[in-house]
Amino acid sequence: MPNPTAAMLVIGDEILSGRTRDANMHFLAGELTKSGIDLQEVRIVSDRHDAIVEAVRALSAAYDTVVTSGGIGPTHDDITADAIADAFGAPIDVREDARALLAKHYETTGRELNAARLRMARIPDGATLIENPVSIAPGFTLGNVHVMAGVPSVFQAMVASVLPTLTGGEPLLSQTLRVARGEGDIAGPLAEIAAAHPDVSIGSYPFQQDGAFGANIVVRGMIGAKVDAAISDLALLFAE
């Protein structure tokens, strides 16, 4: 049986403008791979309502699980929750369970639950809250879409809350062989080895270092013995 599939939607002008470099995608990719969930697509869109709605609908229909990152804070440019609700045709308003979490937290910390902070209790009807042990304001799950914050520490905590609830697959095993020869020299024999080992996938990732080209050959598969067999053949062929 193939592994469950996933997609990620990153919402953020600041990444598309080059101001900041996304960190959440790389983190999520690693966590999903460890859980045997196959991250097949990532989209990054700007803070525009229609762009978010369209991307959420497309990804939700195409993959088993979708994780979003960004745009659920208290400021005027945080529009993700409303866009997700719209994508599912769900009503959205301040919800009592989320409001109670925030009220308790701000009472404890001596801050005011003002109108802006109350925006973070806007949760679509039918959604389940995602726990946020870092800053309390919850994410939420609606259908197969898990809506999380963009601040990396909060995003990572929310991923930790949600991952145990997802159906995982067989963890993908991988081994890497670093070859100090250009891809053009190894591509022919590499294709033959790939054809001889149909139960693994073999990828070649070129790099350049000190002016010389090389490649990392990565063998991925579900069955350790088959990954081992392919990497052994590769090592024999490309041993330096």
Place this chain on the structure above:
Amino acid sequence: MPNPTAAMLVIGDEILSGRTRDANMHFLAGELTKSGIDLQEVRIVSDRHDAIVEAVRALSAAYDTVVTSGGIGPTHDDITADAIADAFGAPIDVREDARALLAKHYETTGRELNAARLRMARIPDGATLIENPVSIAPGFTLGNVHVMAGVPSVFQAMVASVLPTLTGGEPLLSQTLRVARGEGDIAGPLAEIAAAHPDVSIGSYPFQQDGAFGANIVVRGMIGAKVDAAISDLALLFAE
């Protein structure tokens, strides 16, 4: 007149598996912003023919310019050129101009132009070559899609080749104010300032440092005086 729009398509299993962290997106985002071209969407898909074809068609139709990264090397898993040709319904084969570039390069460097390397001369009919001063094997432009290598040094050189050919816009100006207060405290007045300055966009990007929350407030706009005016109002309001 609104600025020209762009999208990027990153092709690479290795990024979706968390093995490597993409560097090209952040680089391209910065270069396009400097040129006044509005990067509105990025997609990352795996090395599957259908996924690439579908994404290229969608992005090519929706944006003025599309840049792809990855999958144009000599190995069996480099399938981007064929997928791009398929997306446009263009025939593809080894093309003489690209073959000649490679033949000369490998003759000079004393290497063989073998069958694998010759794959890098597969160029769709109607495409224009993109110069690659780093490792010679060219990228290509077909319609509004610029197909570039994934190795960062080569990608950057190809971006430098293509950027002067694109119609740029007014460079987007931006200024940032760092505020050491949680977004919940500043969101109300921030929304009022955003409403009072309709010719700029104001984004709030929260961070967490040493356990305290803060936010970078970024004002973006085409007209320097209007960006200045908004940032002055913000500085007055949130001065510490």
